[in-house]
Amino acid sequence: MTDVLQQNLLSPIALAFALGVFAKVIRSEFQLPKDVYLGLSIYLLLALGLQGGVELAHASFDAILWPAVVTVLVGAVTPVTAYLVLRRLGRFGVQDSAGIAAHYGSVSAVTFIAAQQFVKAMGEEAEGFMPTLLTLLESPGIHIALVIGAIQSGAGGRPVRETLHEVLTGRTMVLLVGGLIVGFLMGEKNWQAIELLYDTKGPVFKGALVLFLLEMGIVAGSRVGDLRKVGPFLLAFAIGMPIVHGALGAWLGTLAGLSVGGATVLGAMAASASYIAAPPAVRLTLPEANPTLYLTAALAITFPFNLLAGIPLYYEIARWLQGG
Amino acid sequence: MQTVPLKLVTIVAEPVLEERIVEALHRLGARGHTVTTAHGAGSRGMRASDPPGESVRIEVVVGDAVAARILDHVATEYFPHYAVIAFVTDVQVVRGEKYA
Numbered sequence: 001m002t003d004v005l006q007q008n009l010l011s012p013i014a015l016a017f018a019l020g021v022f023a024k025v026i027r028s029e030f031q032l033p034k035d036v037y038l039g040l041s042i043y044l045l046l047a048l049g050l051q052g053g054v055e056l057a058h059a060s061f062d063a064i065l066w067p068a069v070v071t072v073l074v075g076a077v078t079p080v081t082a083y084l085v086l087r088r089l090g091r092f093g094v095q096d097s098a099g100i101a102a103h104y105g106s107v108s109a110v111t112f113i114a115a116q117q118f119v120k121a122m123g124e125e126a127e128g129f130m131p132t133l134l135t136l137l138e139s140p141g142i143h144i145a146l147v148i149g150a151i152q153s154g155a156g157g158r159p160v161r162e163t164l165h166e167v168l169t170g171r172t173m174v175l176l177v178g179g180l181i182v183g184f185l186m187g188e189k190n191w192q193a194i195e196l197l198y199d200t201k202g203p204v205f206k207g208a209l210v211l212f213l214l215e216m217g218i219v220a221g222s223r224v225g226d227l228r229k230v231g232p233f234l235l236a237f238a239i240g241m242p243i244v245h246g247a248l249g250a251w252l253g254t255l256a257g258l259s260v261g262g263a264t265v266l267g268a269m270a271a272s273a274s275y276i277a278a279p280p281a282v283r284l285t286l287p288e289a290n291p292t293l294y295l296t297a298a299l300a301i302t303f304p305f306n307l308l309a310g311i312p313l314y315y316e317i318a319r320w321l322q323g324g
Numbered sequence: 325m326q327t328v329p330l331k332l333v334t335i336v337a338e339p340v341l342e343e344r345i346v347e348a349l350h351r352l353g354a355r356g357h358t359v360t361t362a363h364g365a366g367s368r369g370m371r372a373s374d375p376p377g378e379s380v381r382i383e384v385v386v387g388d389a390v391a392a393r394i395l396d397h398v399a400t401e402y403f404p405h406y407a408v409i410a411f412v413t414d415v416q417v418v419r420g421e422k423y424a
Contacts, residue, residue, distance in 0.1 A: 034378075280340045287405035 004122070004312045011121065012206070013114055013213045014308055020217015021304075025224065032215040040212045041276075045109060045172060047198040047205055048131050049179015054191045055128025057184050064129050066256035067266070071133040074252060074270045075140035078245050079105025083148055085241060090233045092293075098149025099282045099289030100234075103298045104241055105141020106274030107134060109172055110216065111303065113200070113209060115268035115311045119261035120201060122315065126261035135176050137269055139167050142278050149286045163281050170277050216303070223300035230296050238273075238301035242310055246271030250318040260318045267314030272306055273298035328420025331391035332413040335382045335398055336362065338406055342380045348397055349382070353390040355423055358383045368407040379407075385415060385423050 008014060023030060032040075056064075083101035086092045092100070112134050119126050146163060167173065183191070197204055227235070249270030253263030275298045282289055337345060342359060349357055360381045386394065391412055402408040417423065 283338065283340045283406075284344075 004315060005309065007121070008118060008312045009308060011118070012210045013117065016210045016213040017217040017220075017304065017307060020214045020219075021221035021224070022217075024218050024221025031218050032211070037212075037215050040208055040215075042171060042175060043208060044113065044205070044212060045175035046179045047200050048109070048113065048134075049176045050183040050191075050194075050198045051200050052129065052131025052134075052176075053180040053183020054186070054188065055183075056132055056180060057187065059127070059129045063127070063257075064132065067127070067129070067133060067253065067258055067262070068136060070252040070256040071136045071266065071269075072140065074245075074249055074266070075105065075137045076144060077248070078270055079141045079145040079148070081244070082241055083145060085237065090237060093288075094152040095149055095286045095289040096293055098145050098152065099286045100237075100294045100297060101148070102142045102145035102282050102286075103273040103275065103278045103294050104245070104302075105145050106139070106278045107137040107141070107269045108272035108274055108298075108303060108306075109134065109176070109276070110212070111272035111306050111311075112265065112269055114213075114307050115265045115314075116200070117206070117209070118311050119264050119315065122261070124259065124261035124264070124315075126265040127258060130262060130265050131176065132180060133266065134269060135173065135180065138173060138176075138274070138277060139164075142167055142274070142281055146281065146285045149289070153286075153288075163285055166284075167277055167281055172277050213307075220300050220304055223296050226292055226296040227300060230293055234293060234297050235301060238297040239305050242271035242273070242302050242306055243313065246306075246310055246314040247317050250314050251321060254318060254321045260315070260322050263318035263321070264311070264315040267318060268306060268311050271302075271310055271314065273302045275299045275303065325418055326420075327416040327418055328423075330385050330415055330417045330420065330423055331388060332415045333384050333386060333391050333394050333410065334413065335394075335408065335410045336364070336379050337382065337402065337408040339378050339380050341402060341406060341408065342382065345382055345398070345402075348401075349384050349394060352393045352397060354384045354386050354394070356384070366407055366409070385417060387423065 079101045082104040083097050086097035086100055087094070116126055116130065143163065147160070196202065199205060246267040250263045250267035253266035258266060275295065279291065279295060282294060283291060335345060346357055346359065362379045362381045364379055384394070395410055395412065398408060398410045
């Protein structure tokens with residue numbers, strides 16, 4: 001475990017993230033221009049979709065079926081466990097519990113990418129269809145938590161249709177699903193023509209990822225001051241809940257027949273908290289939920305935890321489950 | 325040059341509200357609007373925007389009655405739970421007939 005952890009901490013993406021946090025902590029004025037940040041996120045998501053689509057064309061239906069089933073199961077279970085823990089143990093209000101649960105039920109694409117890169121570096125590359133599973137996990141968690149919040153608080157405020165439209169037309173879904181379809185249709189020969197830029201195992205993608213993680217570090221670093229506002233329970237939740245969900249994901253992935261790499265990535269997906277798709281959906285549907293709580297937990301605690309320690313942990317769990 | 329007295333309504337809000345507010349402005353009688361992205365902070369702290377911390381500044385030039393309707397709407401719909409401020413300025417506008 002120590003070796004694995006050390007190797008992960010010395011990876012360029014972890015170090016770039018740490019540099020971003022450090023820059024913010026010493027109050028350096030620099031940050032990535034907003035358009036560069038958005039452009040990079042679009043590039044990363046599109047590359048993920050394209051390559052996932054090309055590899056999906058090689059996968060058999062039987063190989064994907066059970067992993068897809070357990071992924072949907074993970075998407076349905078994680079918002080409920082998160083909600084119950086926050087409401088019952090944490091004594092948070094209905095809207096705050098549901099708002100935070102929506103983040104933990106959904107998935108962070110960057111955490112997914114980091115997990116994919118990590119298992120590759122460990123020589124345990126994940127299955128090529130993993131990006132397809134990522135698209136299955138993005139939406140259900142948010143909706144389940146929002147519906148719980150709306151029912152429990154008796155607030156019918158916002159039509160489900162509106163939220164659904166927002167999440168399904170957000171850039172994560174359009175680029176991932178769209179990229180998968182384009183990649184699937186264009187075939188191996190066309191892929192080779194653009195592979196240099198979009199290969200998620202190649203140097204261009206990894207280089208861009210380093211720059212993106214630098215900005216993520218700055219964003220997370222600017223939330224450090226809020227850590228004092230969220231209270232000890234949420235701090236513990238933002239680390240403990242991912243470990244539980246991560247172990248669940250790695251276990252279900254193993255049962256579904258995924259490799260050690262695939263089960264690790266599914267674990268990281270289950271453990272991660274969304275911070276792109278979930279915040280606006282929660283803000284509009286559950287206006288009484290406090291954004292400082294869900295943003296700080298997802299962005300300043302859970303994301304760094306998964307990036308630095310969580311992913312190696314889920315890897316060790318997956319290895320242990322598969323007798324490695 | 326001939327000018328007409330009208331009201332400039334300025335609303336600074338969380339970006340998630342932009343679409344809704346703009347839709348409401350037109351429903352309440354505005355004929356056009358301007359949106360600028362901005363950043364800042366207020367009493368409500370963190371904004372659920374991506375990247376975080378952004379605001380939008382929505383400006384609209386209208387007559388007295390529409391201005392009042394817009395302020396009422398923003399106050400009842402958004403003041404309780406969202407980071408929103410709104411204010412009105414007297415302005416002298418060229419081509420006043422555009423706004424009626």
